[in-house]
Amino acid sequence: MILLRLFYEFFKTGLFAVGGGMATIPFLQNIGATTGWFTDADLTTMIAVSESTPGPIGVNMATYVGFTCAGLPGAVVATLGLITPSIIIIIIIAGMLKKFRQSKLVDDVFYGLRPASTALITSAGLSVALSIFILVGGTETHTFSVNWMSLILAALVFIGMRVPKLKKLHPIVFIGVSALIGILFRM
Amino acid sequence: MNLYLDLFLTFAKVGVCTFGGGYAMLPILQREVVENKGWATEEELTDYFAIGQCTPGVIAVNTATFIGYKYKGVIGGILTTLGVVFPSLIIITLIAAFLSNFAHIPAVQHALAGVNACVVALIASSVIKLGKSTVKDGPTVFIYLLILALAAGSSLLGFSGVLKKLASPAVLVVIAGVLGLCARRMLPKKQGGEGK
DSSP, X not given: OHHHHHHHHHHHHHHHOOSSGGGGHHHHHHHXXXXXXXXXXXXXXXXXXXXXXXXXXXXXXXXXXXXXXXXXXXXXXXXXXXXXHHHHHHHHHHTTHHHHHHOHHHHXXXXXXXXXXXXXXXXXXXXXHHHXXXXXXXXXXXXXXXXXXHHHHHHHHHXXXXXXXXXXXXHHHHHHHHHHHHHHTTO | OOXXXXXXXXXXXXXXXXXXXXXXXXXXXXXXXXXXXXXXXXXXXXXXXXXXXXXXXXXXXXXXXXXXXXXXXXXXXXHHHHHHHHHHHHHHHHHHHHHHHHTTSHHHHHHHHHHHHHHHHHHHHHHHHHHHHHOOSHHHHHHHHHHHHHHHIIIIIOOOTHHHHHTSHHHHHHHHHHHHHHHHHHSOOOTTOOOO
């Protein structure tokens, strides 16, 4: 059953995630939230690994989530679920390439889809940020504390990525340096 | 070499060389598909890539399917797609298995804590990059804020019932598509918009 559910969830992701690898994050977060298969913190690790290994990010994340949920069969099924809508859609569109490229309808729909995709990634990012930066104390006491080390490191990386000379660096460099800082400062 | 095997292997190679998502893939496709194999012209590749970006799904997968399908039909499309995801399956499975076995080691935990903080910055930075090109006028700002409010409301405030169902990413994407269509068709056009 879990395999069937995985296929369904990733089929949905492949069908509705518009605009590249990062656009799959809100869908993955939704899967984690509704099924309880993994937490936002798990998801963050998956994103880091997917960014720093070869292969398209969206595919890497599907494989990782699938593996976390149901081992190797899960990895295969999640990945197949993700790519099936692409295969179907592309084969349909390929027959009418010219029409599709010049279609006013497609253009108008995507006019709405693109900002929505950005909004969904923003929301998923906020949710991930909360899970990383805010530590919840006891379940009953409702005490919260801020994880300052993480917050400062994230701020430094964010600033670093906007510095002209560092901007061109591949994300893997920032991820690697952050891992080292994590070990050095025992985060 | 068998042509079908060649399609699969070439795209497996593209998959390995694509480091960090769809956009990193274009130069590799140019070299492998256009220059080395001659399966598509430079112009066709640009077309396929443009369509890969504006259809749902992973850009790299869409582009791979397109090239395979145009060159060798449905089987070609399936083989190139399987090829491009094959390396991910192996590499990620190995890393995931490794991490789940070593996650209890303190050094690994410290490293992951650092990495997780970094990921938040990576997402923030790609949101800003995306925002600059997708949220640019009245209607798109409206759609952005509306979808953000619904999605964040659902995940952070914990909507329940109908509102929660409504705020799932798939439903929100459909709503946004309809809103985009309405905005373009019903709002008065500014001067200099594209003609039919």
